[in-house]
Each structure stands twice: as C-alpha cells, then as structure tokens.
Amino acid sequence: MKKLATVEPIVALYILANMAGAIIIQQYIYRNIWENETNSSYIENGNRSNCYQNDSINPKQQVVQEKSSRYFMYLNLSVFFPGLIVTLILGGFSDHYGRKLFVLLPSIGALINSLADLAMAYFSWSIYVLFPSAILASCFGGFPALFAAAFAYVADVSSNKQKNMRMALLDMVLGVMGGIGALSSGYFLKAAGFIWPFLTVALINLANIIYIIFFFEEHTQMSRNEQNQISFCDKFKEILSRILIIFTSSDFRKRIHIGLLLLALSTFALAEFGALGLYTLYELNVPLCWNEILIGAGSATDLGIFLLSFCGVTIFSYHLRDIFIVSIGIFSFVGGMILASFATTTLLMFLVRLVSLFAFMPYPVLRSMLSKSVLPSDQGALFALVACLENLSGTISSTIFNNVYAATVKQFAGFSFLLAACLCIIPIGTLCVLFWWKPQEEECTPLITEEDCS
Known part of the structure; x- marks a missing residue:
C-alpha cells in the first residue's frame, strides 16, 4: 500500500473533529449550568439564544456566565501539566524515533475524549465526568503534541526558503478545517441535538487514526541497534538537555535572538488565546x-x-522582512480586540x-524564524518547547481571562478584549528589540554538538 508523505490530512481531520467538538461541548456545559441555576429549560427564539435583558432574569444570566467561565478555566487547568510533560517527552523522542507514533x-x-462526551450526553451524566476523560486524553499529548510533531515534520521536509510558506499552509489547513x-x-x-x-x-477521530496507521509515511527513524543502545533514562535526560542547551550553547547574540522570539510568540499567544477563548x-451574553x-x-x-x-505570509515574504510580517499581524489583532470590546450588535461582532x-x-513566521535557528536534527525538541510554551500561555491566559x-x-463584558490588546505591547516591544539586536551570522544554533550547520 502506497503511503503519503504529508501531515496535512492528519491536522485537517484532527482540527475538524475537535473544533466542532469544543464548540458543541461549550454549549452543552452552558445549557447544563443554565438549567441547574434557573430551574428552567433552555429555549431558543428564532436567531436568539435563551438570553434575556429584563431585570428579573438578567441576574441569573450573569450567574450562568460566571460559573461557565470558571468551569472552562478549571477544565483547562486540569489538562495542562499532563499535556506539558508528555509533549516535552514525545517531541524529543520524535527526533530519533520518527513522527508517526507521536501524531x-x-x-x-x-477519540477517548470524544467518546466520553458522547457517553455524557447519551446517559445524561454530570458535566464533571469531563475532568477524568480530559486528563486521560491529555496523557496522550493532546493538541500540543500533535502540533509539535506536525510542524517538526514540515520542518523535516522543507528547505529554509520553503518554511514560511509550508508552516503558513499548515496554519491555513488548521484554520480552514x-x-x-x-x-x-x-x-x-440545531438539527440533531447533541x-x-x-x-x-x-x-472522524477514528478515521484519522486509520489514516495515520495505514497511509502516513514516516520520515525519521532510528536504527534498531541505536534503539537498543540508549536506555529510557538516558534518552529522557537527553531530551531535557536538548531544551536547556538552547539557552546555554552558541554565542550571546544568538541566545538573545532565540529567547526574544520565544518571548514574542508566547506573549502574543497569551493575549490571543485568552481573548478568543471568551x-x-x-456571544451568548446580552446584548448579542x-x-x-x-x-x-x-x-x-x-x-x-x-x-x-496564509496569503499575507506568502505575498509579504517576497517583499518584507519576517519581523514586519509579524508586526502587521499583531496590529491586526489589536484592532480587532478594540472593536470587540465595544461590539454590541451582530454586525459589529462580524466586523x-x-x-x-x-x-x-x-x-x-515566528515558528519559521525559530526553525531556521536550530539544526535539522533538533526540530522535534524545538517544536516540543514551542508547543509547551503555547500550551502554558493558553493555560495561563485561560485562568487570567476567565477570572477577569x-x-x-x-460592569463591562468587553474589558477582557481591551486587556488582550494592551498585552500586545510586550510582543511589539520584543520585535523592536529584535529589529536592532540580531545575530551577526545567519547560521544554525547547535543544541547538542558544536558541529557547524552544513
């Protein structure tokens, strides 16, 4: 059976299933909390949700909003540490054992998580059964691990000139699906219930597993002799050392360069993930x-x-430096957040x-800039670190933004969006430093050895 050297179908099926599942489960939880708090069923009227603006019902609506927000925060916190640890391990191992197992x-x-959601809806279980199923699913790595493996695979098969476009393409697949x-x-x-x-x-998750097993072509493999020579403990120590040496090897300018790129990426993710998660x-709240x-x-x-x-990255890459492309994206996000904070109509929310x-x-673009700074053999460790930082940013942002x-x-439901816009001062300032403080030579940073990049 002929296999395909492409990771995009895996990301497409994974995101298609889990984006739909995340939106549905949010509404299931919201309706469940609504019914428990108001002792009434959740009824819709035309294009409006069960959302009232009169004084007798509105206080209950606010209680439901607060409890739902905190529930999502606790759920995100419960999966953070298992996912973080597993992603770090899988990312480093994939540099030697290949990417297939780790997608x-x-x-x-x-699949386990979606089956738990199905069982909860079918048997009308408590919404708190989501916690053990979500924790178990995170022990398999979750999206951060798949994210790290997918981008590392793209870095494996792409040249430096292709990385901006290939990684933007993978992001586009993620967004489209x-x-x-x-x-x-x-x-x-609306048509079929939950x-x-x-x-x-x-x-869909089951179909994705079938594709990975039977159709996905491996790219990196370790020989059987090499596998037998390295113990698990030694391998785990090597994984940790790969990540630590990012900041201890090479010259000072290169270390500053990598550190600032990671800071810009994680702080922008903190602002964007926190705002988009709300x-x-x-949209369920008044007046929308x-x-x-x-x-x-x-x-x-x-x-x-x-x-x-994706089109912007593809076109701008021919005419602008990477830093300017990142800046355009950040300012676009800031403008959207300022408008969202005052969006009181459906039209404004779409604008x-x-x-x-x-x-x-x-x-x-930031991932591409980071990928160009390390050796090809260390892409898995790098993207495991990037995925963990984004996972950390997402968890911290969920805690901060849901509480805020x-x-x-x-008083002002749009305040959180203004907060996200203000937080973008950090990545913008970081980019200003990057513009003036850059490595003297465009060469790879060795993470393990001192060998030159060919």
Missing part, C-alpha cells in the same frame, strides 16, 4: 444573545482569517473578524 497518540486521546467544523457544528446541533454531533466527532461566552447557528457562523469566519493570513484578517500571521471576565461581566 498517533494525540489522535487516540482525542476549524472554520468548517465550527460552521457545521451549529447547523448539526448525541449525533458527538458521535460524528468520534467517527468569544462563545461573550447568539444561538448555535450564529456562534458557528462567527467561528467559521475565522476561516477567512486563516486564508488571508471584528474583518479587522483581524491578518491576526494569525505571527505564528507561522467573570469579575467584569456585569
């Missing part, structure tokens, strides 16, 4: 009061953001996505 494990974890999953989830949920969408998500709650169709349509407009971000059209450009949103939802 398979997160897909198995996603996520948009399709988000848009379809609303219509599917059980059939959860079953469909599980079947969109569903914000969106239903599942509008929520899915709003999330699907991110498809256009990913498409234009937020229009202003943010280039908001995803910084990620592929819960505290300010009664």
Whole structure:
C-alpha cells in the first residue's frame, strides 16, 4: 500500500473533529449550568439564544456566565501539566524515533475524549465526568503534541526558503478545517441535538487514526541497534538537555535572538488565546444573545482569517522582512480586540473578524524564524518547547481571562478584549528589540554538538 508523505490530512481531520467538538461541548456545559441555576429549560427564539435583558432574569444570566467561565478555566487547568510533560517527552523522542507514533497518540486521546462526551450526553451524566476523560486524553499529548510533531515534520521536509510558506499552509489547513467544523457544528446541533454531533466527532477521530496507521509515511527513524543502545533514562535526560542547551550553547547574540522570539510568540499567544477563548461566552451574553447557528457562523469566519493570513505570509515574504510580517499581524489583532470590546450588535461582532484578517500571521513566521535557528536534527525538541510554551500561555491566559471576565461581566463584558490588546505591547516591544539586536551570522544554533550547520 502506497503511503503519503504529508501531515496535512492528519491536522485537517484532527482540527475538524475537535473544533466542532469544543464548540458543541461549550454549549452543552452552558445549557447544563443554565438549567441547574434557573430551574428552567433552555429555549431558543428564532436567531436568539435563551438570553434575556429584563431585570428579573438578567441576574441569573450573569450567574450562568460566571460559573461557565470558571468551569472552562478549571477544565483547562486540569489538562495542562499532563499535556506539558508528555509533549516535552514525545517531541524529543520524535527526533530519533520518527513522527508517526507521536501524531498517533494525540489522535487516540482525542477519540477517548470524544467518546466520553458522547457517553455524557447519551446517559445524561454530570458535566464533571469531563475532568477524568480530559486528563486521560491529555496523557496522550493532546493538541500540543500533535502540533509539535506536525510542524517538526514540515520542518523535516522543507528547505529554509520553503518554511514560511509550508508552516503558513499548515496554519491555513488548521484554520480552514476549524472554520468548517465550527460552521457545521451549529447547523448539526440545531438539527440533531447533541448525541449525533458527538458521535460524528468520534467517527472522524477514528478515521484519522486509520489514516495515520495505514497511509502516513514516516520520515525519521532510528536504527534498531541505536534503539537498543540508549536506555529510557538516558534518552529522557537527553531530551531535557536538548531544551536547556538552547539557552546555554552558541554565542550571546544568538541566545538573545532565540529567547526574544520565544518571548514574542508566547506573549502574543497569551493575549490571543485568552481573548478568543471568551468569544462563545461573550456571544451568548446580552446584548448579542447568539444561538448555535450564529456562534458557528462567527467561528467559521475565522476561516477567512486563516486564508488571508496564509496569503499575507506568502505575498509579504517576497517583499518584507519576517519581523514586519509579524508586526502587521499583531496590529491586526489589536484592532480587532478594540472593536470587540465595544461590539454590541451582530454586525459589529462580524466586523471584528474583518479587522483581524491578518491576526494569525505571527505564528507561522515566528515558528519559521525559530526553525531556521536550530539544526535539522533538533526540530522535534524545538517544536516540543514551542508547543509547551503555547500550551502554558493558553493555560495561563485561560485562568487570567476567565477570572477577569467573570469579575467584569456585569460592569463591562468587553474589558477582557481591551486587556488582550494592551498585552500586545510586550510582543511589539520584543520585535523592536529584535529589529536592532540580531545575530551577526545567519547560521544554525547547535543544541547538542558544536558541529557547524552544513
């Protein structure tokens, strides 16, 4: 059977299933908390959710918003440490044992999680059963591990000139399939309830596992003799040393360069992940009061953001330096956040996505800049570190932004978006330093040896 040397279908199926599943499970939890707090069923009226603006019901709506926000925060915190540790281990191991196993494990974890969601909806279990299933799924690495393995695979098969475009293409696949999953989830949920969408998500995850096992071609493999010579403890120490030596080897300028790139990436992810994670709650709240169709349509407009971000990276790479491309993306995101903080109508909320059209450009460009700074044999360790930093940023941002949103939802629900815009001062300042402080030579940084990059 002929195998395919492409990781994009794996990312596409994974994101399609899990983006749809994430949006559906958020609404399931929200409705469950609504029914428990108000002792009434969740009823929709046309294009409006069960969201009222009169004084007798609105206080209960705010309580539901606060409890839902904190529930999502605790759920994100519960999966952080298992996912962090497993991602670090898998990323380093994949440099020697190949990427195939380490895109398979997160897909198995996603299947377990989707089956737990299906069982919860079918048997009407408590929403708190999501915690053990989510923790178990994170022990398989979760999205950060698949993310690290996928980008490391792209770095393996791409030249330095191709990395910007290939990584932007992978981000575009992520965005397009996520948009399709988000848009379809609303219509599917409205037409069939919760059980059939959860079953469909599980079947897509199963199809992804079948593709990985039978159709995905491995790229990097370690010989059997080499595998037998290295013990697990020695290998684990080597993985940790690969990450630590990033900051202890090479010249001072190169270390500053890598450190600033990581700082810019993690702080921008902190702001963006925190703000985007609040969109569903914000849209369910007054005065928008969106239903599942509008929520899915709003999330699907991110498809256009990913498409234009990919086009922007592709075009700008021929005319602008990488730092300027990243800056355009950050300012696009800041503009969208300022508009979102004052969005009180459906039209304005869709215009937020229009202003943010280039908001995803910084990620592929910053990853490409980091990838060019290390040896080809260390791409897995590098992207494991990047994935862990983004996972850490996502967890911290979830904690901060959900607490801030819960505290300010009664006074000014859009405050969290202004906070995200203000946090972008850090990556913008970092880029200014990078513009003036750059390595004297464009050469790879050795993580383990002192050999020159060929």
